[in-house]
Amino acid sequence: MKKIYLDAGHGGADAGAVGANGLYEKNLVLKIQQYLISYLNSMYSDFTIKTSRTTDVFLSLSQRASQANSWGADAFMSIHVNAGGGTGYEDYVYRSASNASKTFQSIVHGQVQPTLLSYNHPNRGRKSANYAVLRLTNMPAVLTEIAFIDRSADAALLQNEAFLKSMGESYAKGIAVYLNLPRRAVPNPSPPPTSTPTPNPSPSEPGTKTYTIKQGDTLYSIAQKYGITVQALQEANKGLSDPLTLQVGKTIVIPSGTSPTPTPTPTPTPPSEQYPLPNGILKQGDSGEAVKQLQRALNAVNFKVGSVDGIYGVQTKDAVRRFQLVYLPYDVDGIYGPQTKSKLAAVLKAKS
């Protein structure tokens, strides 16, 4: 299990670089970090993530580095936005960086390149500097500077969600390639495009259904509504990579060949009552009736645990982990606790 430490720069009273139109570095880096995390969670496995912050709080530079050090991170990435009159992207390692840091930087740099080209965003190259978070961290560490907030062309890109997403995903790919993370196993490998011949299905096309995303929707809840898999939904809508990117009001395509209405459940009891959820904490090694309750609930929401045997083994842990990857992407540990319970209850309720 590889450990990834992400450091969204600045925060709290420290706004970082500030541009026109209310652009603040401290907010932009959180967005980029979120895209990065979402992509890692949807595409790769066998890692855990720790972040210096996911909210608008201040931490000193040495706090960030010492957290990563004491946790024993395998890779450290600090995410920043530049200022000072230049234009383009650049990344940094410490001035006397280890070879591992340089390799990590080269890989990230290579992964970012296609995004830079497609947005015509200049590449300022691989650099080194005496930055505290790079100097004080013990593991391979890279600091990225996505663009210049005080340059109009760059500021326009910083207001372009597609650019931020693409860069965040490029950072994620760089980390994944460097750490050699395994790709996530998908239940239904994507078939060659024989079943879906149209790359851009039009909403008016006969037999094609559409759905407008509402507040609170997740990929899973929409897929459930139409009795299809999350993967089928993602294949029909290339931009939909994960629940954090669902855009309220956006119309998406529901792949054809599915029943227009959800299969009515014969039982009058709503699933949330049908599947009582245990209290407290359950983890690998636990067993008993509480574990059975959890297993029944996970099966009911299609995070299959196999047989309901009351033993919290590898399969149950994996199902909990898969559930957390979708619904609690900042807290993926394979352990059932209050947060997982409340999310699971909400998903069961949405299903009824």
Ligand SMILES: [Zn+2]
């Ligand atoms: Zn910064």
